Amino acid sequence: MIAVICGATGLVGSHLIHKLLDDSRIKEVVSVSRSSLRITSSKLKEVICSDFKDLSIKAHELKGDIYFCCLGTTIKTAGSQEKFRAVDYNAVLEFGKIAKSHDAKSFVVISAEGANARSKIFYSRVKGEVEEALKNLNLNHLVIMRPSLLMGERKEFRLGEKIAINVMNGVGKYLPDGIRKRAMTSVDVLASRMLEEAIQSTRPVSVIGAIQI
Numbered sequence: 001m002i003a004v005i006c007g008a009t010g011l012v013g014s015h016l017i018h019k020l021l022d023d024s025r026i027k028e029v030v031s032v033s034r035s036s037l038r039i040t041s042s043k044l045k046e047v048i049c050s051d052f053k054d055l056s057i058k059a060h061e062l063k064g065d066i067y068f069c070c071l072g073t074t075i076k077t078a079g080s081q082e083k084f085r086a087v088d089y090n091a092v093l094e095f096g097k098i099a100k101s102h103d104a105k106s107f108v109v110i111s112a113e114g115a116n117a118r119s120k121i122f123y124s125r126v127k128g129e130v131e132e133a134l135k136n137l138n139l140n141h142l143v144i145m146r147p148s149l150l151m152g153e154r155k156e157f158r159l160g161e162k163i164a165i166n167v168m169n170g171v172g173k174y175l176p177d178g179i180r181k182r183a184m185t186s187v188d189v190l191a192s193r194m195l196e197e198a199i200q201s202t203r204p205v206s207v208i209g210a211i212q213i
Contacts (some may be wrong), residue, residue, distance in 0.1 A: 001199070004030040004064035006055075006071055006095045007038055007125040012110055012149055013070030016191040017044075020068075025199060030064055032095075052091035053159045059098045066198040067099040080123055089130045106198045109134060110190075113148045113210045135205060143197045147185035148182040148210040185210050 008031045010015040020029045021041050031037060032047040032055070047061045052061060052071070058096055071092050078084040099107045109131075114121075118127035193213055197206065 001026055001066065002028045002030065002064035003066050003068065003198075004032070004062050004099070005068040006032050006091075007069065009033050009035065010070050010072065012187055012191055012194075013068075014151050015187050016070060016194060018070060019191055019195050023195065028064075030062060032058060032062055037183070052087065052094070055091055055094045059101060062098050063102045065105045067095070067104050067107045068194060068198065069095050069107070071095070072110060075123070084123075085126055088126050089133070091129050093133050096137050097137065100139055104140060106143060106201070107134070107139045108143040108145065108194045108198045110194075111144050111146050113146045115144075115146060131207075139204075141201060141203065142205045143194070143195060143201060144205070144207045145197075145213065146191065146207065146209045147190050147213060149184045150190070151184050151186050185213055191212060 001024050003020045005013060005017055005020065007013040017031060017037065017039070020026050021039070021043050025045065028045060029043050029044045030047060031039075032049050034048070034050055034052075036046060036048065037044070047057055047058050049058050069092055069114065071087055073084055073087045075081055075084045079089060096107055096109070111131055112124065112127045114124045115127035115131055116124050117132050119128060121123040134142055135146070190213055193208070197208070
């Protein structure tokens with residue numbers, strides 16, 4: 001089985017790619033990212049795409065069975081709402097179209113808790129809109145993961161997120177399981193769930209909320 005991953009340099013993607021490389025069910029991992037992962041593995045094939053606007057040009061190099069989209073940014077990092085949308089909507093949808101063109105067995109995408117195409121909150125609205133657009137592609141199997149606050153160490157520093165993580169690390173152990181899962185999501189657990197859903201789940205569309213992860 002060949003796995004194709006987009007966004008392996010990010011928080012979730014960096015965890016997921018190691019799980020893919022270590023899994024005996026996966027014979028090859030194709031990673032498309034802006035820069036090299038600097039990982040040595042005979043199973044890994046890297047495709048460098050310096051600008052995800054050009055992702056479609058790389059489509060012929062991204063043939064696989066299961067696809068994982070770990071793309072995601074923030075308005076602050078992107079620089080504007082337009083640039084944020086270029087990543088979290090345009091690039092995500094384009095990767096979905098590439099998976100569709102290769103008749104992918106499954107396509108797993110990271111969205112967010114609260115995603116809603118009719119939300120007044122820009123971030124949640126874009127996440128909801130791309131979910132709807134992916135559903136309209138009629139992929140063989142679409143898995144939408146909706147984690148809450150991601151618990152893990154990022155390469156980039158996000159002050160607000162760092163404060164929230166520190167708070168949750170302090171109080172999380174005192175919260176009931178249901179509330180804790182709604183409030184925070186382990187990156188390692190999320191990556192493992194994504195892999196298993198891609199291989200085992202058979203429903204046309206699966207939406208997995210934070211409490212289910």
